[in-house]
Amino acid sequence: MSVLVVQGLSKSFGGVQAVGDVSFAVAPGEMLALIGPNGAGKSTCFNMVGGQMPPDAGSVVLDGKPITGLGPRAISRHGVGRTFQITATFGSMTVRENVQMALLSHRGKIWQFWRPVAGRYADEADALLAQVGLEAQADRATGVLAYGDLKRLELAIALGNAPRLLLMDEPTAGMAPAERVGLMQLTRKLATERGVAVLFTEHDMDVVFDVSDRILVLNRGTLIAEGDGASIRTNPAVREIYLGTGATSGGH
Amino acid sequence: MDSIIPQLLTGLAGASSLFLVASGLTIIFGVTRIVNFSHGSLMMLGAYIGWSILTRLPREPEWFVLGIIATVLATAVIGVLLEVVVLRRVYRAPELFQLLATFGVVLILQDVTLWIWGPVELPLSRPRWLRTAFDVAGSRLPMADLILIIVGPVVLGLLWLVMNRTRWGTLVRAATLDREMVAALGVDQRLLFTSVFALGAGLAGFGGALSLMSASANLHIDLAVITDAFVVVVVGGLGSLTGAFAASLLIGILQAFGIVLIPKSTLVLVFLVMAVVLVFRPNGLMGRPQADAREALVAAPVVRPAPRELRLLSLATLLLAIVAPFFVGDYYLTVLTDACVAVIFATSLHFMMGPGGMASFGHAAWFGIGAYAAGLLMQWIGAPMPIGLLAAPIAAGIVAALFGWFVVRLSGVYLSMLTLAFAQIVWAICFQWVELTGGDNGMLGLVRPEWARDERVFYWVALALTVAVALLLRRALYAPYGYALRAVRDSATRARAIGLNVGWLRMAAIVIAGAACGLSGALFSYGKGSIFPTYITISHSVEALLMVLLGGLQTIAGPIIGALVYTGLADILMRSTDLWRLVLGAVIVLLVVAFPEGIAGAARRLWLRGREA
Numbered sequence: 001m002s003v004l005v006v007q008g009l010s011k012s013f014g015g016v017q018a019v020g021d022v023s024f025a026v027a028p029g030e031m032l033a034l035i036g037p038n039g040a041g042k043s044t045c046f047n048m049v050g051g052q053m054p055p056d057a058g059s060v061v062l063d064g065k066p067i068t069g070l071g072p073r074a075i076s077r078h079g080v081g082r083t084f085q086i087t088a089t090f091g092s093m094t095v096r097e098n099v100q101m102a103l104l105s106h107r108g109k110i111w112q113f114w115r116p117v118a119g120r121y122a123d124e125a126d127a128l129l130a131q132v133g134l135e136a137q138a139d140r141a142t143g144v145l146a147y148g149d150l151k152r153l154e155l156a157i158a159l160g161n162a163p164r165l166l167l168m169d170e171p172t173a174g175m176a177p178a179e180r181v182g183l184m185q186l187t188r189k190l191a192t193e194r195g196v197a198v199l200f201t202e203h204d205m206d207v208v209f210d211v212s213d214r215i216l217v218l219n220r221g222t223l224i225a226e227g228d229g230a231s232i233r234t235n236p237a238v239r240e241i242y243l244g245t246g247a248t249s250g251g252h
Numbered sequence: 253m254d255s256i257i258p259q260l261l262t263g264l265a266g267a268s269s270l271f272l273v274a275s276g277l278t279i280i281f282g283v284t285r286i287v288n289f290s291h292g293s294l295m296m297l298g299a300y301i302g303w304s305i306l307t308r309l310p311r312e313p314e315w316f317v318l319g320i321i322a323t324v325l326a327t328a329v330i331g332v333l334l335e336v337v338v339l340r341r342v343y344r345a346p347e348l349f350q351l352l353a354t355f356g357v358v359l360i361l362q363d364v365t366l367w368i369w370g371p372v373e374l375p376l377s378r379p380r381w382l383r384t385a386f387d388v389a390g391s392r393l394p395m396a397d398l399i400l401i402i403v404g405p406v407v408l409g410l411l412w413l414v415m416n417r418t419r420w421g422t423l424v425r426a427a428t429l430d431r432e433m434v435a436a437l438g439v440d441q442r443l444l445f446t447s448v449f450a451l452g453a454g455l456a457g458f459g460g461a462l463s464l465m466s467a468s469a470n471l472h473i474d475l476a477v478i479t480d481a482f483v484v485v486v487v488g489g490l491g492s493l494t495g496a497f498a499a500s501l502l503i504g505i506l507q508a509f510g511i512v513l514i515p516k517s518t519l520v521l522v523f524l525v526m527a528v529v530l531v532f533r534p535n536g537l538m539g540r541p542q543a544d545a546r547e548a549l550v551a552a553p554v555v556r557p558a559p560r561e562l563r564l565l566s567l568a569t570l571l572l573a574i575v576a577p578f579f580v581g582d583y584y585l586t587v588l589t590d591a592c593v594a595v596i597f598a599t600s601l602h603f604m605m606g607p608g609g610m611a612s613f614g615h616a617a618w619f620g621i622g623a624y625a626a627g628l629l630m631q632w633i634g635a636p637m638p639i640g641l642l643a644a645p646i647a648a649g650i651v652a653a654l655f656g657w658f659v660v661r662l663s664g665v666y667l668s669m670l671t672l673a674f675a676q677i678v679w680a681i682c683f684q685w686v687e688l689t690g691g692d693n694g695m696l697g698l699v700r701p702e703w704a705r706d707e708r709v710f711y712w713v714a715l716a717l718t719v720a721v722a723l724l725l726r727r728a729l730y731a732p733y734g735y736a737l738r739a740v741r742d743s744a745t746r747a748r749a750i751g752l753n754v755g756w757l758r759m760a761a762i763v764i765a766g767a768a769c770g771l772s773g774a775l776f777s778y779g780k781g782s783i784f785p786t787y788i789t790i791s792h793s794v795e796a797l798l799m800v801l802l803g804g805l806q807t808i809a810g811p812i813i814g815a816l817v818y819t820g821l822a823d824i825l826m827r828s829t830d831l832w833r834l835v836l837g838a839v840i841v842l843l844v845v846a847f848p849e850g851i852a853g854a855a856r857r858l859w860l861r862g863r864e865a
């Protein structure tokens with residue numbers, strides 16, 4: 001059974017359709033890439049699945065439960081972790097504390113006024129940080145991290161609620177090419193080992209073809225192709241868009 | 253109804269004078285993003301300068317017009333000075349520090365005005381032509397009102413022309429929409445900002461000079477006007493000229509009719525309108541959502557546990573505070589008790605403002621509610637002090653919960669303004685409901701029990717409560733709740749994505765801050781033995797802001813240091829010089845320019861220099 005089933009998702013901004021009638025499904029352990037040129041509607045799709053924006057039409061079903069139109073908080077409680085295109089972390093905390101917050105929230109320990117945060121779930125947080133290669137930076141201020149490291153931190157935070165579904169909006173933006181492959185292969189490993197479904201978007205096509213199981217191509221809000229790396233590579237419509245815009249890597 | 257026409261005309265005249273001040277304020281905000289507290293002071297200066305000029309001129313209408321023009325130019329020049337000397341240096345500082353700096357300017361200008369023109373109100377003896385009145389639909393329309401009614405729309409029209417038909421106006425509009433874009437266009441920002449300030453100040457001066465037609469120049473204009481102007485600008489939508497005009501009309505007319513229909517409730521009415529507008533239109537009638545650009549600009553530093561040295565220092569200070577009554581005289585004992593109250597007052601504001609990211613401009617409301625709760629309980633059922641001290645935080649907490657429901661949705665300046673509005677409502681109720689609160693005469697005879705009648709014992713009680721509150725709040729900030737509150741402030745998006753309930757977390761912060769502040773109000777009242785509506789004035793709310801910002805938002809020790817420094821400073825200043833406002837204002841401005849992160853923040857930065865990666 002699929003972890004995530006999306007049907008007929010649509011969204012317009014002031015009469016301009018950003019996403020129109022998009023449907024897809026992600027299976028446990030599967031890495032599904034959602035690609036498309038700038039402004040194709042990828043982030044809008046992520047935001048509708050993650051609850052940051054309510055869809056105009058369509059349905060989102062997670063593990064058989066409808067979550068359409070729920071807020072981000074409820075959706076996170078249903079086991080969805082996500083990273084943002086523009087990183088969102090807690091700047092006044094250390095790297096470790098960022099992850100501790102995710103763990104505390106996941107375990108319902110937020111409404112406590114007495115016992116200090118220091119040391120709580122610290123080992124678990126460090127383990128998550130080690131997974132994304134940030135263990136050496138655990139005590140540093142989040143504000144001083146390099147952009148690539150912030151992206152890693154976001155992944156560690158997203159893993160904090162032991163998600164069934166990971167939404168990753170341009171998870172490797174701002175990283176060197178070698179790092180990108182490394183991080184996505186790590187994600188691949190997590191997906192396979194824990195059966196986490198991963199929906200991600202990425203401008204680096206090498207990374208996309210390297211780690212994804214399946215690829216969806218979005219253009220101007222509609223899906224124009226779906227398939228494995230080989231079939232997408234040779235798809236004339238896709239070639240048209242990409243050769244037309246010349247963007248094969250690093251949109252940002 | 254007979255009174256509709258005259259009330260309407262009075263309302264229109266009032267609306268025009270509101271608009272003159274509010275238009276400048278909103279243009280300045282639109283371009284510079286500075287909420288200029290000293291805008292009311294510019295109007296006050298306009299009134300005084302206008303008085304000085306007009307009383308020296310012949311009394312014919314043409315000389316009157318010339319005098320007004322001279323006044324406008326003079327205030328515009330003062331605005332330019334203000335911009336060049338002070339505000340230019342704080343554009344990059346966080347919003348609140350800008351506000352603090354402009355409040356420093358308010359204090360400075362108060363004393364300068366007092367020093368030049370003296371404490372007596374200065375009425376303009378009106379020439380005969382100004383004393384005429386017209387007959388409109390059977391009622392009398394004074395010349396002054398007629399002039400105002402005409403001036404308002406004319407100014408709106410001229411501003412519209414300037415904004416839409418000149419290159420300068422295009423720049424101003426572009427800067428209001430997107431400041432970065434204008435910077436990118438290579439426009440000389442300094443010149444733009446300075447000229448905008450000149451225009452805004454000139455408008456305020458115009459309003460001040462015209463106010464002489466029906467009122468005298470006095471030293472209360474500044475704060476009275478700035479509150480009204482804030483309300484108008486916020487209701488209209490920050491940065492929107494037409495919004496400001498619509499809001500001026502709404503509020504001017506409402507005030508005029510309110511006085512007739514329900515004489516006692518005009519203040520409440522005005523602020524109620526503002527609250528209602530903000531609940532339904534969080535960006536005002538015609539405002540657009542404020543970009544959160546500033547949030548990203550200044551990432552708050554990481555909060556770390558206090559270093560050992562600071563703990564030792566705190567312990568030493570506490571020991572000193574405990575034994576102090578054996579060494580100091582009665583006078584200093586009351587100063588120390590006041591300092592305790594100030595510490596609770598400031599730490600409670602810091603709780604919601606620093607970690608919570610919600611800057612309250614009306615913190616004194618909780619102070620007053622706590623005080624009156626204790627006072628009323630004593631009046632009604634003779635509740636003794638311990639009950640009063642318990643009831644005060646409960647009452648303030650409950651009211652804070654009701655109020656919090658309105659404000660958790662808002663952010664930034666709008667939130668600050670709604671808190672200000674709420675405090676004004678509370679003030680108005682306490683001031684106007686004489687049967688309940690004694691109004692201006694206050695509530696007297698709040699007695700302490702036998703055991704606490706000795707000043708020293710009462711001081712120790714206050715100290716114990718202060719230490720307890722400070723430690724509890726500190727504890728909460730290091731606990732998961734405090735971290736979650738900070739998480740919400742740092743990134744609401746991320747906070748929601750990990751499952752935090754943004755609304756309830758902020759709500760709890762408001763309730764906790766309100767309750768703690770309520771305790772400080774009751775404590776203060778038992779110390780003085782009486783309660784007055786002045787506990788809830790804007791100045792008192794601003795004092796809390798000053799303490800917190802002086803000490804620094806980003807450290808937990810900040811508000812404590814700020815409260816102590818402020819209490820000490822105010823005490824020394826008030827006893828050593830008549831110009832204490834001037835000195836205090838100058839100190840504030842200097843501090844903001846030199847240490848935008850506050851005393852504790854600056855100390856922390858120096859301390860950490862080289863210690864943090």
Ligand SMILES: Nc1ncnc2c1ncn2[C@@H]1O[C@H](COP(=O)(O)OP(=O)(O)OP(=O)(O)O)[C@@H](O)[C@H]1O
Nearest residue numbers: 013018036037038039040041042043044045085251
């Ligand atoms: N909040 C919004 N309000 C108005 N329009 C929006 C909003 N969010 C997105 N859009 C518009 O919707 C379209 C799709 O945007 P979206 O961010 O989903 O694209 P994307 O595929 O993620 O692009 P990129 O690769 O640049 O991140 C764009 O035209 C964008 O301008």
Ligand SMILES: [Mg+2]
Nearest residue numbers: 042043044085
């Ligand atoms: Mg995107």
